[in-house]
Amino acid sequence: MxxxxxxxxxxxxxxxxxxxxxxxxxxxxxxxxxxxxxxxxxxxxxxxxxxxxxxxxxxxxxxxxxxxxxxxxxxxxxxxxxxxxxxxxxxxxxxxxxxxxxxxxxxxxxxxxxxxxxxxxxxxxxxxxxxxxxxxxxxxxxxxxxxxxxxxxxxxxxxxxxxxxxxxxxxxxxxxxxxxxxxxxxxxxxxxxxxxxxxxxxxxxxxxxxxxxxxxxxxxxxxxxxxxxxxxxxxxxxxxxxxxxxxxxxxxxxxxxxxxxxxxxxxxxxxxxxxxxxxxxxxxxxxxxxxxxxxxxxxxxxxxxxxxxxxxxxxxxxxxxxxxxxxxxxxxxxxxxxxxxxxxxxxxxxxxxxxxxxxxxxxxxxxxxxxxxxPTLMEYCAPPLAAMILDTMVCVGSCITIDDRSTIKPTSWEWTFNGGTPSTSTEQRPPKVCYDRVGTYSVRLVAGNRFGFDTVLALVVVRPLPTINAGRDLVLCDSAYGRLSATGAVRYEWEPSSSMANMRVPDPIVRPFTTTTYVVHGWSADGCESVDSVTVVVRLAETAPIVYTADPVNGKAGDSVDVVIRRTTGTVYEPTTIRVAMPARALYGPRVIAGEAPVVERPASDTFIVYITDNGATDTVGIIRAQILLFSGTDTLEISGRSPVSCDSVVGQGAGITSTACGIMYRIVELNGQPMAIVEVTENGRRVLIEAQPRTTVELGLYDVQGREVCRTTVVMSERQAVIDLPCELPAIGYLRLRSDTMIITRSVILR
Structure with missing residues (x-):
């Protein structure tokens, strides 16, 4: 101003x-x-x-x-x-x-x-x-x-x-x-x-x-x-x-x-x-x-x-x-x-x-x-009229320009800048005045000539900068979607904007194809600006570092299945074999029959996670999620590490492996010859991003760890993407199921 x-x-x-x-x-x-x-x-x-x-x-x-x-x-x-x-x-x-x-x-x-x-x-x-x-x-x-x-x-x-x-x-x-x-x-x-x-x-x-x-x-x-x-x-x-x-x-x-x-x-x-x-x-x-x-x-x-x-x-x-x-x-x-x-x-x-x-x-x-x-030609016989033009609001760490507008031919100027740098000046056009502390400070001008002096005061309010947090760094698989989350401002603007849906919201959806650092500019209600940045690491697919085999490939509920896992990322490890028993849909919890790796049971009719350790190592393999058609149904096996940093490729041998994903987003391209949805679940929130064919009716059901329904909602896709606000909070651990009017999409996702 x-x-x-x-x-x-x-x-x-x-x-x-x-x-x-x-x-x-x-x-x-x-x-x-x-x-x-x-x-x-x-x-x-x-x-x-x-x-x-x-x-x-x-x-x-x-x-x-x-x-x-x-x-x-x-x-x-x-x-x-x-x-x-x-x-x-x-x-x-x-x-x-x-x-x-x-x-x-x-x-x-x-x-x-x-x-x-x-x-x-x-x-x-x-x-x-x-x-x-x-x-x-x-x-x-x-x-x-x-x-x-x-x-x-x-x-x-x-x-x-x-x-x-x-x-x-x-x-x-x-x-x-x-x-x-x-x-x-x-x-x-x-x-x-x-x-x-x-x-x-x-x-x-x-x-x-x-x-x-x-x-x-x-x-x-x-x-x-x-x-x-x-x-x-x-x-x-x-x-x-x-x-x-x-x-x-x-x-x-x-x-x-x-x-x-x-x-x-x-x-x-x-x-x-x-x-x-x-x-x-x-x-x-x-x-x-x-x-x-x-x-x-x-x-x-x-x-x-x-x-x-x-x-x-x-x-x-x-x-x-x-x-x-x-x-x-x-x-x-x-x-x-x-x-x-x-x-x-x-x-x-x-x-x-x-x-x-x-x-x-x-x-x-x-x-x-x-x-x-x-009027500049007038020969005046009176003290000047002191006047100035300046910004009366400034952000801490910034400088203001002050212009003398005194009239009636002043010949001297004495400036005092309380709380500013410099603190004084005797020039008609003083240098820029900078403020490094929040507060209200006075600017005084005494203009004079041989007939006397006149004084004018103005106040400068120095506002604080907003504390902007661009959120933690993310890791995404190649071509995957992610959501950024900035806080601390009332107005935001991100750059670069080429790979995001909306550059002027605090939580834009991004889809970078290479590792990208995003900078967010945030403004307070007073117009003060701060910046922060977040890096989204994109992991590209490699050549079959992990191999799954299952025996038997087909079976029925209650059968025992040997799942053999081989990991070859630079060093060839001995294969690790885990034998699991797939339960009937009405039952809870898969059982480990043989194998050295511990299993964390997530009670549900068709989903479980197996943690796999390297031979002789204490670190775990990064999160890997793969859908394996072990039986004629749509039961899902998810194999995961404790650290969400890996987005390795998965190749199925004798098992119907359809896609890979990492982080909190998964993508299923095809199941039983039918296209599937892309789903992104935000952490500790209500929002779910769905990508499916337009004009498809999709039912979303949210279940707790006991398999009990928490809430359910239905959406008709008007475009390929829709962001759905669930009518309940996502639990720390739970399951999300989707079903469409043209195909059965039975997908149980571990929510974290």
């Missing part, structure tokens, strides 16, 4: 808003718009119908439009008019009619500042007013406060930047008639009194000039908030000023151009160039877009021109989230593709976006907070 740890709540810090998706969609002009979904601008339609200024706010996380306004009407996301959202005091032809500023005290409240119209309305409406849009009571938004007057006698100029503390904003406007700037600080406490800066030349214009000397034209900040540009078309001036984001004071005017009707403005993303649009009052001369190098780097250069049909209805400019500059060009939108490029390398695309009447871009572009475009 990745966690963002910070002391500042999202959206309660102005900085937390930055570089998100607030400017994802623009509405402007006559129902025109652009959206930047996916990082590429696309033309869309919007609800706004105006000549110049507008503003739009989108959800900082999803990018979906929350509301928009042209300074006169507030629209909801669906384009409907917001309750109490009409009659605002902006204007149809106010350059920057509206500006949306988030309330630093609440992520659900927004201020809508409006600049009055000085060119369309009669009489002029030179004033700055404010409205409040609230989403706390209605998720679609309601205008709760409307048309509160902040200042009279102002121009159509309206812009904003972040305060250098990263937690509040400056909203700046200009006087209509005097060289005065008014900067209002917007904090968690509300809107403060304006900071007034008298700076720049007193403009003089003819009395017929609409809006007075400063009334029209744009006011724009750099993204860093350190410089402020102003265009005044009827004063034929373009100027740039310094701005102190700590005090709100505007100073140090620099005249960039005269003799043109300057209107639109936009700084290049690197803040080395200013782009300015101009009007023309001559029907034979088009308006232009100028590139003006700052700091005296060179003369202005014309990089673009408007179509003649766009005279006096063009020029609004705005830098987009894709770092391109968009320019209203009457019925279209022009684009500067590379605004940081000098001269023609800026790549001016005329009419990059066109609209179909009645949709038009007209004069304006939406008003945005420029510092949102690149």
């Amino acid at each position: 990745r966690l963002l740890a910070t002391l500042a709540l999202f959206l309660l810090s102005a900085l937390a808003l930055c570089a998100q998706r607030e400017n994802n969609t623009w509405y402007f002009g006559h129902n025109a718009g652009l959206t930047f979904d996916g990082g590429t601008a696309t033309a869309v339609r919007g609800p706004i119908f105006t000549a110049e200024g507008s503003a739009v706010w989108s959800d900082p996380v999803t990018g979906r439009v929350m509301f928009s306004t042209d300074g006169q009407t507030v629209y909801r996301a669906d384009g409907s008019i917001m309750p109490n959202g009409t009659g605002l005091l902006g204007g149809f032809s106010s350059t920057q009619s509206a500006l949306i500023v988030p309330d630093p005290a609440s992520p659900l409240t927004f201020y809508v500042f409006c600049a009055g119209d000085l060119s369309w309305s009669t009489p002029d409406n030179p004033m700055l007013s404010v409205n409040v849009v609230d989403f706390s009571t209605d998720p679609a938004g309601v205008v709760t406060t409307k048309n509160d007057t902040l200042l009279l006698g102002t121009a159509e100029k309206l812009t904003a930047t972040m305060h250098c503390n990263g937690r509040s904003f400056w909203v700046v406007t200009h006087d209509r008639d005097l060289p005065k700037f008014y900067a209002f600080q917007v904090t968690r406490s509300g809107i403060g009194a304006p900071v007034v800066s008298t700076v720049g030349q007193q403009y003089v214009v003819p009395p017929t000039a609409r809006g007075g000397p400063y009334g029209q034209g744009m006011l724009k900040f750099t993204a860093s908030g350190t410089r402020l540009a102003m265009a005044s078309p009827f004063a034929e001036r373009c100027e740039v000023f310094n701005f102190d984001a700590a005090t709100g004071i505007v100073s140090d005017v620099q005249l960039l151009g005269t003799g043109r009707y300057y209107y639109g403005l936009s700084f290049s993303p690197n803040e080395q160039l200013l782009y300015a649009s101009t009007w023309s009052l001559d029907q034979n001369v088009s308006g232009e877009v100028l590139q003006i190098p700052l700091n005296g780097a060179g003369p202005p250069v014309v990089v673009g021109q408007f179509t003649r049909s766009s005279i006096l209805v063009s020029g609004g400019m705005q830098c987009g989230p894709d770092r391109r500059i968009y320019i209203a060009d009457g019925g279209a939108v022009d684009v500067i593709m590379n605004p940081d490029g000098i001269g023609a390398s800026c790549v001016y695309r005329d009419r990059a976006f066109t609209y179909t009447d009645p949709v038009r871009s007209y004069i304006g572009m939406p008003n945005v907070i420029e510092s949102f475009l690149d």
Whole structure:
């Protein structure tokens, strides 16, 4: 789990808003718009119908439009008019009619500042007013406060930047008639009194000039908030000023151009160039877009021109989230593709976006907070906001990566990793931190700069690894089936998986053809992983190491039979002869008549085991099971050693030996010319694996050592294999009998 740890709540810090998706969609002009979904601008339609200024706010996380306004009407996301959202005091032809500023005290409240119209309305409406849009009571938004007057006698100029503390904003406007700037600080406490800066030349214009000397034209900040540009078309001036984001004071005017009707403005993303649009009052001369190098780097250069049909209805400019500059060009939108490029390398695309009447871009572009475009350029005057991203849960023996996400330009980092290795770091990106003990440990970051320090804490929970047991090693005969059994986890995965039925269960059935080591990965409920392995040894058939003979081959119940056993595995042993008396089916227990090997009697009507020792040796021969047709019935002789490690071949001489098996699985291929079942009996459990012909009905009976029935069940084979859960526990010693509807399968298996 990745966690963002910070002391500042999202959206309660102005900085937390930055570089998100607030400017994802623009509405402007006559129902025109652009959206930047996916990082590429696309033309869309919007609800706004105006000549110049507008503003739009989108959800900082999803990018979906929350509301928009042209300074006169507030629209909801669906384009409907917001309750109490009409009659605002902006204007149809106010350059920057509206500006949306988030309330630093609440992520659900927004201020809508409006600049009055000085060119369309009669009489002029030179004033700055404010409205409040609230989403706390209605998720679609309601205008709760409307048309509160902040200042009279102002121009159509309206812009904003972040305060250098990263937690509040400056909203700046200009006087209509005097060289005065008014900067209002917007904090968690509300809107403060304006900071007034008298700076720049007193403009003089003819009395017929609409809006007075400063009334029209744009006011724009750099993204860093350190410089402020102003265009005044009827004063034929373009100027740039310094701005102190700590005090709100505007100073140090620099005249960039005269003799043109300057209107639109936009700084290049690197803040080395200013782009300015101009009007023309001559029907034979088009308006232009100028590139003006700052700091005296060179003369202005014309990089673009408007179509003649766009005279006096063009020029609004705005830098987009894709770092391109968009320019209203009457019925279209022009684009500067590379605004940081000098001269023609800026790549001016005329009419990059066109609209179909009645949709038009007209004069304006939406008003945005420029510092949102690149908050890393801000010159902050506050301690940093410490924040980190890290894994809050880790398995013992593992390491985590911790990322610093502190903002407001930290210059120092002090990390403390309680219980981790390393235990401290002073790097912005600390090395991986490893934990070798189970427990809960703290991670602390103290981020600092010259204005102070901020601390954030996070907790890391170290979980134990599961104790995985893959079970004991197995020995199987060639082509035989076996079952693995792992414990200690809630989720398993085995490898290799090519020879098993299901790699994601704790007890898969396997059928390897060579000795194979299986590795099981096990995960705890917390996702911690351990591994273990088990080896399945596959014993291949050899050439007749053991030979059985029986005399007589045919007989009847109660007869005595000599069974002669010869073992030739490297050393030729003298044959061992055991004489047994086969009982009638109703009787119990075979009798040993002659022979040196002891017999363990397993009372049943047709099954017994003989233990055979090597001549002069103490070790026993490994388990060998063979079915010998001593009589015309289906009595079974099983000859076995005490150690289940041998899977030798068996060859019958004069006896109907049909197959061999070992371990707890046996396989009978044919009996009296009829196919038999493959049966696997799990130890200390209820499960039996049967392999038989599909659509065969098989009856399974379980008996104790006295031959008494323990339980019985019947299954119809839908496939070749079926796993049967018996309705009783398998005894330590007992017998399993099978009978089918098409053949008699009388097979007594010694259960261990």
